Amino acid sequence: MLFAGITVDPAFVVGPVRRRTFGSFVEHLGRCVYSGLHDPGHPTADADGFRGDVVDLVRELGVSAVRYPGGNFVSGYRWEDGVGARAQRPTRLDLAWHSTEPNTVGVDEFVRWARRAGVEPMMAVNLGTRGIQEALDLLEYCNVRGGTAWSDLRRANGAEEPHAIRMWCLGNEMDGPWQIGHKTAQEYGRLAAETARAMRQLQPDLELVACGSSGSGMPTFGEWERVVLGEAYDVVDLISAHAYYCEEDGDLASFLASALDMDQFIESVVATADAVRAARKATRRINLSFDEWNVWYVKRAESRPPTGDDWPIAPVLLEDRYNVADAVVVGSLLISLLRHTDRVHAASLAQLVNVIAPIMTEPGGRSWRQTTFHPFALTARHAAGEVLRIVVDAPVHDTARFGEVPAVDAVATYEPDTGGLVLFAVNRSTTEPVGLTVDLRGFPRLRIVEAVTLANPDHTWSATADDATTVLPRPNTSAAQDEDGVRVELPPVSWTMLRLDATV
Template identity: 70%
Template structure:
């Protein structure tokens, strides 16, 4: 058995737990919108056609923000197509995913859905095929009270109150050659700066996200962020980051170490942003919006869009079925996000429904939770207060893909107001359990709960017929003895310890 020791002291704080860490993403891609959040013929659908069972699970998942409408989709999107009488909206070709977009759901519908689901909308503007004028028109339509052509148009379309969207993405993955309207860093940086400047003339308090590089293995990664931030530093608040993981060639040991890569990825972006800060003698810091992250098997058939003359509406795309191992990796990535809460100020699990998602639906039918639902829901529900600097002593192993990794990884949050201390931990060991001993520098704690998410077969996957065989279960090995709690973590597992101060 592996033995690990974690020291937890509330005197050492990384930063606050940010609710925006638990964001997600709805793109007009595959069945994310149509037969995902929107399915008018479904028995639970409301007057707007939104599935009530989906909204219920979104709330249970604990999603805070939802990024919309893309993603690659946004770089060819005309937002005007999705407002006004639905019968008059045009059908357009979506070049990003070789599909047809009927525009049945648009901005106003999405904002209504977001309010019903208790999530904050995060809006992306098209800086691929469009630019400054279209961005400020979208902002005027969305956020101005009334008295202008576009704000009055919104009111006439049934949204009397402004949408009050505060968080805006300035385009999407603009360094990607696959992106409609792909640009160089110089081209995008100038356009993003001019767009941000114009949007701030309407509302100087907006929170704006500049596009970072679309992936860490892009030739542009690092240099792109440096050039874009040099142009936009005083005009934006965050730089976006996108990263996905998958198991390659049966190398489960490397896959489970994905959090090591996440840590270094975030650190690289922080270093670049801070280099621009120093060179430009700026006083503020730019933080990170990790607004696309997840496990995604991009080489699978379901990730290949249609081709030729086939332009279907809402085709089955990117509908990965997740395993217990995938869920443990997602848990490890959440640990990394929390550990970097001082610089990661927003994050979006990509995506929410049907498309590489924790929630799956049948058109007109059943709904179920993927394995990845559970670590996200637990972290969102229980992480409160502040994230603590912890000291972790743990044996390591060498992964072929990501180098040295600890068999156990962990993070802790502390809520002084409620007295709740929560420890999140993953065991990356494939064969061996791990004993985690947590030394507590907080007096008067009692053990409230200990759960583990694991299965003898790490490749077990939930289905529409069975999404309950593997759930977070009570871990009866957890025991508190004075100022130390010990627990045995099963192989390939996600684990939560919850303690509460009683004196």
């Protein structure tokens, strides 16, 4: 067995736990919307056709905000197609995913679904094939109370009260050559700034997200952020970051260390944003919206869209089936996001249902939780108060991608009012358990109330509709306490949550 130690002290605070860290993403892609969220023939469907069983799972998952309607889809989207009488809505070809979009679900339906699910809607505007005027029209439709053409149309469509959407993304991945309306940093930065200024003339208190690089491996990464923020720094609040990870060529050790890449990505974007701030002699800081992140096996056949004359509605696309190792990585990426809570102010797990998602459905039938559901749900439920800066002393092992990496990664959250402390930890070792000691001398009254671990001797186990419960987070009976802290054993390839509360 390997051994590691963690020291936690309530004096060392990174920042608050932000509920928007636990956001997600819904795109008109594959079966995310149609037969995922929306399935009128399902026994649990509501009057809008949204599945009640999925709404229940979304609430259990603890999702706080949902980004909509894309993603690559938004760069060719005409939002007007998705409002008004459904029978009169046009059918369009979606070039992003080579599919047919029936526009059965649009902005009004999505907002009603979001209210029912208890999540904040986060809207994206099309800056690919469209621009300033269309963004203003959508904002007016959504947020103006009435007395104008677009707001009165919303009211005529059944939404008497404004949708009151505060957070808006200014396009999507505009640095990507795959994006409809792909632009240079200078072109996009100016368009984003002009769109932001106009939207703020209509509603000054919006929270606006500029497109950052669509990945840290992009040739323009860093320079893109510098140029875009050089144009838009004064009129946006956040800049986006997107990252996906997968196990490549059987390199499990590097995959389990994916959070190191996320850490570096975040810190590089923060450094660039702060350099622009210094050059402009600005006082306000630009923070991050990590509004696409997940495990995604992009090279698998299920990620290849249709071709030729095949333009199906809601094809099976990007339906990755996640195993235990994937869930451990999702838990470790949440650790990274929480660790950077001082600068990561929002995040979106991409996506929510069926498409690289924690929730899967059968059309008209069953729904189930993938392995990745569990670390997200437990972190969203129990992380609260403040994120603490902890010290981890752990043995290292070699990886092909990152060199030497610590076997253990962790983060802690603390609620000063209640005295509750929660530790989230991963064991990255592929073969060795780790005996972890947590020094809690700064919390003399804390006692263990729960210790759970997600692990399995077969880290390739995946949930299915027939068996989604054989491998779940289970009580970790090794957790024990003495006057200095807690000891717990972390199995290889595992994610663990340890909760402690103050004694009376």
